Amino acid sequence: MNTLLLILMLISQGFMVQPDRIEVEVAGGKRITRKLVVTNISSDTIFIRVHVEKFDQDSSGKIIFKKVADDSTVVINPLEFNLAPGDNKDVRITLSTPYDMPNEIWGMIIFSQLPPPEEKFATIRFVREIGVPYYLVPLGTFTQCDIDTSFIRHDSIFFLVSNTGLRHLRAKATYKLENVDKKEVSERTLGSVFILPEHSIYLSFPIDTLKNGKYVARLKIDYGGAFAIEGVKSFVK
């Protein structure tokens, strides 16, 4: 790890946090502690402040952060500290679950590198922040996904993808468009799609540049279940 740190100090200035995510399957009424390591990879001493925020997801998939005044489920120690160049600090995160926990509990630990005092005359001072999400997944829950509906609006085709399970979902999505007349097929891999529990997001694909003809659009979602699911929409352009 020291060699890695040396390489990072050569190529970069800033700070780093590991790991990038906490995800634990846990029963209700439990308390677990995880350690996050913050390392200063810049040539100056930095000041770090740590806090927790909740987040939600809108129907476009955008993450919306919400500040929380007091979250008794998360205890962070320490909440702020200085780090000399090359130094690292263990930050302990203790997460508690309520006795009755039917759904997943999630949030994000935010590490903020505050601007140094000598920047006080700059017009824009930057606070650099790294977020580490945590997910407390109820034992015995499994992923569930559905493609509810598809429609065409404003020269795009929309699929509504729903996470119907009680835990968050990371799925691989593939979009395939077939021109029925010309037997031409184009395929596009979307990579990873993230959906919070009991949330739905719209995935949209432009069709305004297509030539006239009959088309079949297929969205395949592989969410790690027994089989992948597929949404199909036929349309005439």
Next chain:
Amino acid sequence: MMIKKLSLPLFILFCFSKSWAISIIILRIDSNVTFDLGSAANFPPSVLPAYYYPTQASGANPEGIRITTTVFNFFGQTVSNVYLDIKGGNDPSPSVSLSQINWTIDPATLPPAGTPIPPPPWHPLTNTWNNVAYFAPNGIVTTRRYSMDFCFKLEGDDDPTPPQGITTTVYIRFYGL
């Protein structure tokens, strides 16, 4: 002897299992940004609103800053996509609002003087989070570098800047899900 024969494959299996995954997330911003209009070209302007690039910024990007994001994933990917978001803080002064500072990561020219609202790809700073970019980490090391430009919109009712200057804080957040 059997233990020795088994140990290497077991070690390799252990290294590549999720339980051994090491993931690191890194954010670097190389500079702050200053608009000292007294030293800017075309000041004072003949037409308002007038637009100015920073007078002091990154050595790698004179119009703003360089943001470097890196995700290390050893022995198994942990997060899916990673996101880079931006949010402004306070208004720089009672007469200068946050939205007079605009940003872009796409190639753009300075809006001509007299343009009431900077056209896309310029975005005004707001005090809510806006996504700048996102990507899916791929392989052991994924690095993305962004040149983020800033421009200041000078309006007719802006009070003269006090000698100590005016300051705002901009939050740049990098996270995975």
